Amino acid sequence: MQLIEIQNISKWYGEFQVLTECSTSVAKGEVVVVCGPSGSGKSTLIKCVNALEPFQTGNITVNGISLSDKKTNLPKLRSRVGMVFQNFELFPHMTIIENMTIAQEKVLGRSKEDALTKGHALLKRVGLVEQTNKFPGQLSGGQQQRVAIARALAMDPMCMLFDEPTSALDPEMVNEVLDVMVALAEEGMTMMCVTHEMGFARKVANRVVFMDRGRIVEDAHKDEFFGSPRSERAQEFLSKILSH
Amino acid sequence: MYEFDWSSIPGAIPLLLKGMLITLEISAVAIVVGIAWGTVLAVARISGVGILSKLAALYVNLFRSVPLIMVILWFYLITPELIRAIFGAGIGDIRLASALVAFALFEAAYYSEIIRAGIQSVPRGQMSAGLALGFTPGQTMRRIILPQAFRNMVPLLLTQAIILFQDTSLVYVIGLSDFFGTAYKVGDRDGRLVELLLFAGLVYFVICFTASRIVKRLQARYAID
Ligand SMILES: Nc1ncnc2c1ncn2[C@@H]1O[C@H](COP(=O)(O)OP(=O)(O)OP(=O)(O)O)[C@@H](O)[C@H]1O
Ligand SMILES: [Mg+2]
Numbered sequence: 001m002q003l004i005e006i007q008n009i010s011k012w013y014g015e016f017q018v019l020t021e022c023s024t025s026v027a028k029g030e031v032v033v034v035c036g037p038s039g040s041g042k043s044t045l046i047k048c049v050n051a052l053e054p055f056q057t058g059n060i061t062v063n064g065i066s067l068s069d070k071k072t073n074l075p076k077l078r079s080r081v082g083m084v085f086q087n088f089e090l091f092p093h094m095t096i097i098e099n100m101t102i103a104q105e106k107v108l109g110r111s112k113e114d115a116l117t118k119g120h121a122l123l124k125r126v127g128l129v130e131q132t133n134k135f136p137g138q139l140s141g142g143q144q145q146r147v148a149i150a151r152a153l154a155m156d157p158m159c160m161l162f163d164e165p166t167s168a169l170d171p172e173m174v175n176e177v178l179d180v181m182v183a184l185a186e187e188g189m190t191m192m193c194v195t196h197e198m199g200f201a202r203k204v205a206n207r208v209v210f211m212d213r214g215r216i217v218e219d220a221h222k223d224e225f226f227g228s229p230r231s232e233r234a235q236e237f238l239s240k241i242l243s244h
Numbered sequence: 245m246y247e248f249d250w251s252s253i254p255g256a257i258p259l260l261l262k263g264m265l266i267t268l269e270i271s272a273v274a275i276v277v278g279i280a281w282g283t284v285l286a287v288a289r290i291s292g293v294g295i296l297s298k299l300a301a302l303y304v305n306l307f308r309s310v311p312l313i314m315v316i317l318w319f320y321l322i323t324p325e326l327i328r329a330i331f332g333a334g335i336g337d338i339r340l341a342s343a344l345v346a347f348a349l350f351e352a353a354y355y356s357e358i359i360r361a362g363i364q365s366v367p368r369g370q371m372s373a374g375l376a377l378g379f380t381p382g383q384t385m386r387r388i389i390l391p392q393a394f395r396n397m398v399p400l401l402l403t404q405a406i407i408l409f410q411d412t413s414l415v416y417v418i419g420l421s422d423f424f425g426t427a428y429k430v431g432d433r434d435g436r437l438v439e440l441l442l443f444a445g446l447v448y449f450v451i452c453f454t455a456s457r458i459v460k461r462l463q464a465r466y467a468i469d
Contacts, residue, residue, distance in 0.1 A: 052372050079378025089373035093391050102387065103377035155377065 002061075003028045003159050003190050004049055009058030011044060018044050019055065020214045026159065031191045033201040033222075036211035037237060042194040045211065046161050049192065050081040063158055079107045082152030082160040086168050088144040090136035090151070096123065097132045100151050108155065115154075122150040126180050142173030149180055159190035166197060196241055202226060210234045252434040253443055256426075263426030264447075266340065270347055270412045270422065275405050277348035282355030287385060289360055300356070307353035313414045319346035320418040339420045351408055358400045362393035399463040406455050410448060423447070 004026040011019040018041050026032045034042050047053040049060060051067050051074050060067045065077055090099050100119030104110045110118070123129045126146040128139075136144055145165055152160060162181070166174045178200050185191055185204035195201070201208055201222060208225040210218035212233045218225065225234070288300035307315070319327075319342040327341050366389050374384030394401075413424035421429065424444055431440030 047372075050376060052375060075375070075378050075380045078376055081376070083373075083376035085369055085373060085376075087367070087369055089367075089369045091370070091373070091388055091392075093395060103379065106383065106387065107378040151377070 001028055002026065003030075003063055004192060005061045006045070006049070007059045007061075009045075009048060009055045009060060011048065011053070011055040018214050019048070021058070022211075022214075022216045023058075024209050024216055024219050026190055026192050028190055029188045030206045031185045031189075031193065031204050032207045032209060033205040034192065034194045034209045034211060035196055035198075035201070035237070035241075036217075037233075040211040041214040042211055043163050046163050046192060046194050049161055050078045050083055052078075052083075075107070079103070079155055080158050082149075082155060082157035084145070084148050084152055084160065084162045084165045086164040088136070088141070088148045088168075090144055090148055092136050095133050095135055096128070096139070096147055099136065099147060100154050103151075104154050118154050119150075122153050123147070126150045127176075140173060141169045142176045145169065145173075145177045146180055149177070149184075153184075159192070160184065162191065162193040162195065164194050164196070166195065198226075198238075198241060210237065212237075246438065248439060249436060250439050250443075252430065252436045253439065256430040256434075256440070259421075259426050259430060260423060260444075263421050263423040266421065267409070267412050267423040269340075270343055270415065271405070271409045273344045274347035274351045274408055274412075278351030278355045278408075279359070279401065281348065281352035282359050283390070285352060285356035286359040286363060289356065290363060304353045304356055307350050308357075312350055312411055313417055315350050316343060316346045316414055317417055319343070319349075337420075339415075339418045343415045343418065343420055347408070347412065351404070354404055355401070358397055358404060359393065362397035362400075363389055365396050366392045399459050402455070402459045402462070406452050406459070409455075410452060413448075 002025040006022060006024050008021050008023050009019055010017065010021055022041075022045055024032070034046065036042055044053055048055050048067075049062065051060075062077060062081060065072055067074075067077075090096075091102070094102065097116065097119050100123065101112070101115035104115035104118060105112060120129065120132070123132060126149060128143055128146055128150070131139055131143065131147070136147070139147065149160075149165075165181070166177050169177065174197070178197060181191075181193070181200065182204055193200075193205075205222045208218070208220060208222050209216055210225070210231070210233070212231075217231045218234045220230075226238070285300045285304060288296045289304070291297055320339060323342060323345070324338045327338065327345060331341065363385075370388055370392065371381075371384055374388040375381065379387065412422055415422050416425045416428060419425070427440045427444035428437070431437035434440075
């Protein structure tokens with residue numbers, strides 16, 4: 001079954017077309033990596049999946065629920081789709097544990113104890129249980145991003161979206177975040193990740209989607225993508241990124 | 245050479261205190277209602293809902309383009325009946341009631357601009373993060389954006405409160421006996437206007453100077469984290 005189904009979506013900012021007839025899908029338990037040059041529309045595409053960005057034509061369904069359907073309760077849908085941002089976006093005025101529990105309590109209606117139990121368990125899992133009562137500003141970038149992943153997981157998401165989760169990090173912190181993501185993928189979490197970490201893609205991705213100028217140019221099994229990318233743009237992109 | 249004679253001040257202290265209470269009452273109401281209503285205006289203005297944000301912008305620009313003293317007079321001359329109709333007959337001194345309403349509505353326009361800037365100082369990603377967790381836009385504003393915005397704004401809000409405290413003296417135009425009005429009346433009565441106004445000025449100065457020192461401290465503290 002396809003958990004995320006992106007059907008022919010197009011999006012404009014005024015005159016400027018950011019996305020042109022993009023279609024792809026992510027099956028349950030699948031990991032799809034999205035890559036492409038800067039400005040190609042990766043962030044825009046992934047933000048369309050949980051309706052953070054509206055699109056003008058086409059449709060997206062998540063777990064069978066159509067985003068274009070006016071009756072769809074978007075906040076409710078988003079609460080079950082985890083999202084991790086490039087700049088972490090922890091809430092700086094709340095402690096780490098408050099970051100972990102607020103949406104569990106106020107959105108899902110969990111009791112305080114349940115939310116705390118879940119929060120602590122997940123912080124432990126990402127190796128940050130000692131940071132419970134600190135504020136985000138007191139943590140390193142890598143630690144903040146791990147909290148952000150744990151915060152999303154606390155909502156028991158049916159899938160996770162990542163928008164360049166490691167590109168704002170110092171190089172020595174990239175791996176601690178990737179390790180968490182790899183573990184998540186290996187547990188069978190459905191994931192759509194915008195990333196240029198090709199090591200990560202080789203290791204856990206099922207498919208790689210390559211975007212260029214608002215179009216999905218290549219959507220292939222990872223071996224095929226790394227072995228013999230069909231489009232020239234993808235070849236160029238790969239040789240550039242791998243030579244770094 | 246003018247001979248100072250301060251002797252009428254001690255006897256006037258109870259009256260002056262009563263006046264100060266009115267000054268403080270107007271200030272407090274204008275601050276509380278001004279910030280609350282100002283927040284609503286600010287949120288309306290950046291809501292992206294065409295009609296709401298246009299109305300809020302119109303309100304803010306209107307009040308910010310008119311001298312406060314005229315607003316006080318208008319509310320006193322034009323709205324007493326309306327105020328009585330809304331708040332009931334038992335509101336007491338209509339001058340005070342109309343001054344409270346005028347100040348609250350006027351200050352809201354200024355507060356809303358401070359609050360709008362505060363909201364815009366919060367990174368946009370915070371709204372996305374709130375929405376992504378399943379909060380509605382309203383909940384995200386209330387629980388995520390506004391608490392951060394107010395933290396950034398504390399010094400500006402207090403500075404505006406100090407200005408407002410001084411501006412309350414303008415209620416003399418409708419004959420209200422606030423601190424300044426009382427000092428003026430006592431000085432006039434005793435033929436000691438100079439002394440009373442100097443004294444009143446000193447009191448305003450001490451209060452406002454102390455308050456602005458406190459704001460400076462807060463500013464330094466908030467700047468650290
Ligand atoms: N709010 C906006 N208004 C107008 N244009 C926008 C807006 N947001 C993004 N764009 C444009 O849309 C295009 C795609 O942006 P997007 O952020 O999706 O690219 P990206 O592939 O994520 O790039 P990057 O690798 O730099 O993150 C860019 O050309 C960008 O300038
Ligand atoms: Mg991007």
